[in-house]
Amino acid sequence: MQRFMSRPGNDVIKSYETYSKMLFRIALVHLGSRQDAEEATQDTFIKLMEKAPEFKDAEHQKAWLIRVLTNTCKTSLGRGWRKRERKLEGAEPLTADSPEDLAMLQLVLALPVKYKTVIHLYYYEDYPVQEISKILQISESAVKMRLKRGRQLLKLELEGAEPE
Structure with a gap:
């Protein structure tokens, strides 16, 4: 299998530029909060840097990122503190x-x-x-x-x- 990501630092930046908006929208739909969506998106790219998986092509990478993001969102939704949180007055609509x-x-x-x-x-x-x-x-x-x-x-x- 050919390694899709040759230089992790530059390729992660390129991946971020390519997929971050889409991943943020997906996270926003899951979590309903801009701040939580930003955090989940950030965590997804951190996992990309840490794991540095091999991808067959760009579609494989995109699917991997979406899968990691959805799992991150599910984990976030299942946390006990999130169930008890209260929405702040004046939060961004x-x-x-x-x-x-x-x-x-x-x-x-x-x-x-x-x-x-x-x-x-x-x-x-x-x-x-x-x-x-x-x-x-x-x-x-x-x-x-x-x-x-x-x-x-x-x-x-x-x-x-x-x-x-």
Whole structure:
């Protein structure tokens, strides 16, 4: 197997420049907080430097980074202190291009982690079901079922939010 990363320092910087925004968006969807998303993204690149894994190509590296990030987010969500934390007054609010986009983002963030992950990868990052399956290490049918259930939950919330 050819080593994709020849010089760890320069290649980590290049990887950061290429993937950091995408990874940050995924972490933000998982964690719902800019600060927590920044920390998870940073931790992912630290693991890249520490482990210095060999990649077949850029897609393999991208999938590895997403997998490490999602695991980091799951770990962060499972910590006891996070369950007891309180949101600070004046914390940085979510932003979006339009009120409709902001409302949809808030609905997606309210979904359980397993649904919002596949929804984000599929709709916001344009990954096909097969790639999501590889990244999350679940079957394609599980990805399809999570997409279906996530859409159903969003539909229920949207229908409930509309005035009659």
